Amino acid sequence: MATFQTLPGFREFYPDDLARRNHVFRRWRQTAHTFGFSEYDAPVLEPLELYKAKSGDEIEGQLFSFTDKGGREVALRPEMTPTVCRLVGARANALKRPIKWFSIAEFYRYERMQKGRGRCFFQFNADIFGEPGPEAEIELIALLVQCLCAFGLTEQDFYVRLSDRNLWFYFLEALGFDDTRSRAILNAIDKYEKMGDDAFGAYAAAFGPLDPELKARILALLNVKSLPALEAVVASAGGDKLSARLQDWRRVLEALEAMGLARFVAVDLGVVRGLAYYTGFVFEAFDRKGELRALAGGGRYDDLVQKLGGPALPAVGFAIGDMTFSLLLEQRGLMPAFVEAPDVYCVIGGPAERLAAFGDIHALRAAGFRVDYPLKELAFGKQFKAAAESGAKLALIYGGDEVAKGVVKIRDLTQRTEVEVPRAQVAASVRDFFSGGGH
């Protein structure tokens, strides 16, 4: 047993683990690029003040924070949003619009370990800046859905719950609640799913019991599960703000319908998301079985760039965490077994054949194929076993007979078929195999 343990909540990635992690990151990155998002990165260590400014002083208890040797109060980043707001804010006037950015980065939070949650984790973050209308939400929800579908997940596996803090505020305003009371109500709504009626206890303690009729109307909105239901409940409250807001809802849902993504999206006003900096649409992705914590979450935060010292700049963003997401992929059998397999494994007869093979091995590698071979002399039987276990699609066989004839035997390890090709044509044959739908 090793003398030193990893710090609690931290993870080590042995090659198999890292292969899976890289597989996930690679798909996320590809997907973001297909949507026209640009990748950025930023420091892991930031001034503590950046997070206090965004979330308040209480946040410090949940950060890895300390004083550095220069006396600066610093913290390991617990999220990307403040950082990306600073980056975009600093160059807001110079950046070509729309600003569509993403990152894949590690974050740190000083919290208790739980299933799907550790003290360090990775997130895929995507944000759109400078777009005040629901077009940004449309683009981001579509990206979120595709980031999950890219792994083979379907509407059977997950869905996105869409809600709207603005709609809630307008609705509560129409019911006669002031801003302070509205925020207390939203807190109750956030907890309602878990706590039921007790969720309104904090409100009652602060402002007195909630009028039963008002409560009934709040619960009516909370239980809305479709656009027609939303329209009906909202119509009962009336008001221009609300009807304008419904227009945004229709645009979002129509667009997602047109993309063929409506089956992934559920209207659900029960989602309001905890911390209060969201200013409009909010959304969260969950597994359909409801066994795991949230897969992803996001929403609009139009005031945050300015609050952090930048210009007024509307923004929408979301993040997918790697831990819960990987759990879901494993549960559904969607994590590939051979994410790090070589393309080609060479079977080599002896020292002389090894020298012959080396020329092809290096040429194939230089051409971009992943090629492996046994580092020391092994019996043929073991080499074929090693080739099969490696996950390679092809074996190149350099035996005494082949080398003497100036050929290489190419074995398709999946089909269990073999062909002999002249040495000079090995690279071309391998290329044909892999470009011809051979994998």
Added chain:
RNA sequence: GCGGUCAUAGCUCAGUUGGUUAGAGCACAAGAUUGUGGAUCUUGGGGUCGCGGGUUCGAGUCCCGUUGGCCGCCCCA
């Protein structure tokens, strides 16, 4: 921060009312095996029984503490 539960090989686990030198399967390595597939057989390496203290002639086993894992609460940007 609170509560429950657990800790024996890289992994999954046995280990009797406390009793010699702590075991198995898988994995890993070598051989059987000098030309064709995840097999089989043989052999091997690998453990301060999480750590520290206590009880005892004797502790993997009982007691206390501690560290860590898992599950839940709080929180979840």
